[in-house]
Amino acid sequence: MNLSAIRELSLFRLKRAITLGIKSLWMHKLRSFLTALGIVFGVASVIAMLAIGEGASYEAQQQIKDLGSQNIILESVKPTNTTTAGEQERSLILEYGLTYRDIAQIQATVPGVEVTIPSRKVKDFLWNVSNSVDGVALGTVSWFPTMKNRELVRGRFFTEMEMKGRSPVCVLTESLARNLFPLDEPIGQTVRMKNSYFRVVGVIEDDSAIAAAAESELEGGGDSSEGMEMMIPISTLEDHFGEVLFKYRSGSFEAEKVEFHEVTARIEQPEQVMPAALAIQHILETNHDEVDYKMTVPLDLLQRAERTKQIFNIVLGSIAAISLLVGGIGIMNIMLATVTERTREIGIRRALGAKKKDIVFQFLIETVILSGAGGLLGVGVGIAIPLAVTHFADMVTVIQFWAPTIAFTISVMIGILFGIYPAVRAADMNPVEALRHE
Numbered sequence: 001m002n003l004s005a006i007r008e009l010s011l012f013r014l015k016r017a018i019t020l021g022i023k024s025l026w027m028h029k030l031r032s033f034l035t036a037l038g039i040v041f042g043v044a045s046v047i048a049m050l051a052i053g054e055g056a057s058y059e060a061q062q063q064i065k066d067l068g069s070q071n072i073i074l075e076s077v078k079p080t081n082t083t084t085a086g087e088q089e090r091s092l093i094l095e096y097g098l099t100y101r102d103i104a105q106i107q108a109t110v111p112g113v114e115v116t117i118p119s120r121k122v123k124d125f126l127w128n129v130s131n132s133v134d135g136v137a138l139g140t141v142s143w144f145p146t147m148k149n150r151e152l153v154r155g156r157f158f159t160e161m162e163m164k165g166r167s168p169v170c171v172l173t174e175s176l177a178r179n180l181f182p183l184d185e186p187i188g189q190t191v192r193m194k195n196s197y198f199r200v201v202g203v204i205e206d207d208s209a210i211a212a213a214a215e216s217e218l219e220g221g222g223d224s225s226e227g228m229e230m231m232i233p234i235s236t237l238e239d240h241f242g243e244v245l246f247k248y249r250s251g252s253f254e255a256e257k258v259e260f261h262e263v264t265a266r267i268e269q270p271e272q273v274m275p276a277a278l279a280i281q282h283i284l285e286t287n288h289d290e291v292d293y294k295m296t297v298p299l300d301l302l303q304r305a306e307r308t309k310q311i312f313n314i315v316l317g318s319i320a321a322i323s324l325l326v327g328g329i330g331i332m333n334i335m336l337a338t339v340t341e342r343t344r345e346i347g348i349r350r351a352l353g354a355k356k357k358d359i360v361f362q363f364l365i366e367t368v369i370l371s372g373a374g375g376l377l378g379v380g381v382g383i384a385i386p387l388a389v390t391h392f393a394d395m396v397t398v399i400q401f402w403a404p405t406i407a408f409t410i411s412v413m414i415g416i417l418f419g420i421y422p423a424v425r426a427a428d429m430n431p432v433e434a435l436r437h438e
Contacts, residue, residue: 021366024338035334036374038327039411043378044385046320046407047399051386053316055397057309064301068149070270072277073296074098074263074284078256093244096292098260102284106265110279112272117147117264118234122241126230127192128180135176135228137193139237145204147266155187155202163233168240170198176228177203191230196240198232273299321410327374328414331367335422339363343429350431363423364416371415375408382407 025032076097107113119140126135142160145152158169170191177186177200186200206227245256265280267273277297284293339346346359382404386397 038330039374040378042324042327043407044382045323047382048385049316050403051397051399069299072265075294093255095257097258112268114266114268118260119262121261133179138231139234153203166235168198169201171202171231173229328418332418339426356427359427360423367415367419375411379404
């Protein structure tokens with residue numbers, strides 16, 4: 001027999017085995033469907049859980065990336081042990097936080113510091129004729145949008161010339177623009193804070209992290225002013241509001257002197273970020289007697305988020321894999337029952353000349369058809385679930401291209417693995433005893 005004839009015979013046997021397997025499973029449609037459901041749910045849960053976990057991780061990482069992977073963010077933090085009572089509190093000017101000295105030393109001594117963004121904040125009501133919003137005047141620099149990865153929605157940002165000229169111009173966040181000018185075009189309008197007036201020259205997109213925090217605070221009944229920012233040149237802020245910030249409360253007031261509320265330092269190369277962070281930490285510890293500052297390194301947060309994502313995926317994948325394991329056990333259980341039901345058929349086939357490997361192959365074909373069909377259906381369900389979650393729950397889900405492939409491959413492998421024992425058990429039957437079985 002030549003090679004071509006052998007190949008044709010092998011293809012004929014494979015086709016016949018698949019046909020017989022499909023007929024055998026079709027004879028017990030409901031049982032076959034219920035058996036495959038374990039694989040369907042297993043594959044679907046693997047894909048869906050990984051997609052939801054990947055989406056949550058993507059959102060977290062995107063917020064960190066928005067801070068800038070080459071940035072180091074420094075914030076002034078009000079000390080908790082500086083409160084006094086009575087008349088001392090009325091006359092006390094609380095001085096804390098980041099200073100010009102800190103920034104000068106960082107720029108002069110830390111290698112790789114490319115540029116810095118200093119900023120100061122004044123919280124008060126922002127007015128436009130009859131509308132008022134509890135907001136924040138953020139004094140910053142003209143290169144703020146580039147450093148913070150924030151895009152302008154309308155108009156422009158203030159220029160370096162306007163910074164030097166201490167011009168009374170401002171740029172509003174989208175949220176603030178909507179609240180102050182619900183029906184009007186904000187560009188060219190005037191916004192008042194205390195006794196100062198500022199002309200609107202642009203609208204910038206909201207900071208995603210601040211907007212999320214403001215929304216959660218608003219739902220909890222808290223202060224949402226952090227989401228309402230009016231950005232003005234830092235030199236203009238100093239001119240209009242001075243170095244000492246006053247907060248009036250019923251019958252008393254607080255006075256604070258903070259040179260910078262926040263400073264963002266951009267590092268030239270990613271590999272220089274962590275050494276620069278250590279150097280900046282040392283400078284701040286030397287200059288400050290108490291911890292009245294906070295340092296955030298987005299690159300470090302991003303690396304931690306990556307590690308957390310890997311652990312999260314392993315945990316979710318392991319939980320979902322249990323469903324596949326249960327589905328495989330279900331297939332083995334049904335195939336063992338099928339072997340018992342088809343004992344006489346096995347005896348007849350052996351008597352007519354079928355070899356053990358033919359019996360093993362026949363039963364393996366049936367388990368692969370069961371697990372393969374369940375796997376394909378599970379892939380469809382697994383892709384549909386994240387899409388439904390995104391549509392109805394407004395959550396980001398990310399289906400990795402490898403997740404359906406791996407889930408389907410594992411389902412087929414489980415079918416083969418859990419089908420081997422029933423197939424071998426069927427092949428090992430004594431043909432004579434099998435023929436006498438009723």
